Amino acid sequence: MSSKESNREDDSIPTIADSRFKQTFKNVQGLLKGRSFPGKVLITRTSEPPDMSMLYSPNSGRSFSDNDIGPSEQVDRTFEDGYLNDSSPDSNSSSNKMKSSSSSVQDLSNQLQKTSMGGEATGSARVMKFTKELSTPTVILERLRELAWSGVPNYMRPTVWRLLLGYAPPNSDRREGILRRKRLEYIDCVAQYYDIPDTDRTDEEINMLRQIAVDCPRTVPEVSFFQQEEVQKSLERILYTWAIRHPASGYVQGINDLATPFLVVFLSEYLEGNIDGWSMSNLPQATILDVEADCYWCLSKLLDCMQDHYTFAQPGIQRLVFKLKELVRRIDEPVSKHMEDQGLEFLQFAFRWFNCILIREIPFQLVTRLWDTYIAEGDSLPNFLVYISASFLLTWSDELQKLDFQEMVMFLQHLPTQSLTDVELEMVLSQAYMWYTMFNSSPSHLAN
Numbered sequence: 467m468s469s470k471e472s473n474r475e476d477d478s479i480p481t482i483a484d485s486r487f488k489q490t491f492k493n494v495q496g497l498l499k500g501r502s503f504p505g506k507v508l509i510t511r512t513s514e515p516p517d518m519s520m521l522y523s524p525n526s527g528r529s530f531s532d533n534d535i536g537p538s539e540q541v542d543r544t545f546e547d548g549y550l551n552d553s554s555p556d557s558n559s560s561s562n563k564m565k566s567s568s569s570s571v572q573d574l575s576n577q578l579q580k581t582s583m584g585g586e587a588t589g590s591a592r593v594m595k596f597t598k599e600l601s602t603p604t605v606i607l608e609r610l611r612e613l614a615w616s617g618v619p620n621y622m623r624p625t626v627w628r629l630l631l632g633y634a635p636p637n638s639d640r641r642e643g644i645l646r647r648k649r650l651e652y653i654d655c656v657a658q659y660y661d662i663p664d665t666d667r668t669d670e671e672i673n674m675l676r677q678i679a680v681d682c683p684r685t686v687p688e689v690s691f692f693q694q695e696e697v698q699k700s701l702e703r704i705l706y707t708w709a710i711r712h713p714a715s716g717y718v719q720g721i722n723d724l725a726t727p728f729l730v731v732f733l734s735e736y737l738e739g740n741i742d743g744w745s746m747s748n749l750p751q752a753t754i755l756d757v758e759a760d761c762y763w764c765l766s767k768l769l770d771c772m773q774d775h776y777t778f779a780q781p782g783i784q785r786l787v788f789k790l791k792e793l794v795r796r797i798d799e800p801v802s803k804h805m806e807d808q809g810l811e812f813l814q815f816a817f818r819w820f821n822c823i824l825i826r827e828i829p830f831q832l833v834t835r836l837w838d839t840y841i842a843e844g845d846s847l848p849n850f851l852v853y854i855s856a857s858f859l860l861t862w863s864d865e866l867q868k869l870d871f872q873e874m875v876m877f878l879q880h881l882p883t884q885s886l887t888d889v890e891l892e893m894v895l896s897q898a899y900m901w902y903t904m905f906n907s908s909p910s911h912l913a914n
Contacts, residue, residue, distance in 0.1 A: 615842040631767040652759035696746040715776035720821040728761040815878035853898040
């Protein structure tokens, strides 16, 4: 989030930095059980299959429950409620926050012990905060962004994403009309650019459409939903229309992955249950086009801050890879030196990380939670991606230092994340934000 946005925050509301720091301190001090920060995240593996419940889609009209938030969010609220009451309003700098936070470890431990008893109440309280913000005549985006950074209840996610991406207006009176107009505009674009014979396309456009048609069946192959013909056709329409209307980059492999979280989230307003049981063939064509329109516009908004990631030679991604290398060197010199000694270039694995913003590196059922934080970051997302990637990479610092060049390449291209849990993902995000707080304020840090 930009400093300008932070300055607009109401004085009666804790700043976003304060809130995230408290969440970060909780995660790192509590879940790492005493490790001093910044520290390394230790991700453990479980034998349990991935929980697909976070892709469940209740109707928007049903009442909320604690199932709408993850267990780590329940911990967040239990800790934060106690911490907010104890923290000093005069502590503004990150260093002061860290010093005052260190003296609160015992209080933190006591709060964590109460999690099992207080999780239900704090979970409901968190959903109530979202409900309160979304029910106002004009949503205050800074407050909504602060809440969304730590995760959005599943059935509220479509509304929250539309608002934070600037697709839906904060004013509730204007929202329905603007969404209707933008959806009609998308339908017109499809008719103008997609629903035409190849004889009306240039050779470049024909080749681009063919490449998209090849990539769509390859998108998220481990999730059967994306193998449905109707789903692939929707992706094809969205991606081709976007590429035609953004000629500076056109279609680049990897953008197909970026459309998938939007498709799942906006379909969740119409399809219930586990994503493995979804079928778009049961939906009216008008509904499918509305969903596609929302995906198209939100994808466009997301990519607005990353345009140079997908232009010729993708300079934006190369810049982030360089920053990641420098950040890892500052945080964990032993693993940085080992990778350098073995001749491993960050470009060999991190290019895909940034190109697909880590979608291919984690189980798909965790992607929407990760994207809550992405979307809450707004225009700051590209920079924050560097810190998320560093936190993600250094999860395996000890393992990497035991591998030679070939073993490291294979390991980093096939990370053991199949059993990654939502709590472990929260740890990665919290570690990333802590490093962002510690390092990014330095004017000379990671020069372009």
